[in-house]
Amino acid sequence: MTIRTHHLDPEVRRALQSAGAAAKRGLGDPVLAELVMIRASQLNACAFCLDMHVDIAVEKNGESAKRIALLDAWREAGDLYSERERAALALTEAITLLTADSVPDDVFEVVSEHFTEPQLAHLIGVITVINSWNRLMVARRIEPGGPAW
Template identity: 65%
Template sequence: MSRTEVLDPEVARALSALSATAKQGLGDPALAELVVIRASQLNHCAFCLDMHLAVARKHGVGEKQLDLLAAWEEADGVFDERERAALALTEAVTVLTDGFVPHDVFANAARHFDEDTLAHLIALVVAINNWNRMMVARRIAPGGYRP
């Protein structure tokens, strides 16, 4: 089953367009996949994890990064500073502790991404959070992704 089979086609097109625009604006397919995988881990979305792990491998993301992504903060030397800033922002936007993104997390991300790229990174996190919630709410099982 594809993502579009579980949603109204207009909703699926809108979410797909947001995802594609955000990824294109981020300009780094491997980083984009690390971001969506981390958000999907936090949201316990097995469908999106199954799909994006396969896509990440196609974009050359290494097994060590995929294996240690859930513990990226403790995985010294595995993720560079730009990746770490993106992952911290991903977690802050996904979890929204105390209802906002901490200033230091945003400021660190802003040091690694220009304004436009940062906007696309945030849009990507928002998009995958929407997908995760749709898939989890609909109880869509992994294994049905078709590229």
């Protein structure tokens, strides 16, 4: 039996929305924020979040279809992504796919070359919040374009 629950407590929703907005504001790079959220959503197989963040990246931030399409293969995409973006994507994968080794030191070393301490804190916030949204949407079986709450 498949259980579908579309209910999301309004306090939880507001808290996640507030945390996400603060993290994105502090990061100060809306294109990078969307790339990170799309990559985490790919890893978590969250169709709802992928649908929403691809639309935001393209329509609101002018991201190219090519960069969105190749995001899953960013390591092999040559210079399509900047060093800063690649560092953020590596951190996104390390945090999203936590293992017994946690987040590798070499990932932190590379990302700290491209982000200040406050920016890194906000980047980690963006990654953490999208992972929470992914888990909420997948667990609740919310389909692309469906009601989120």
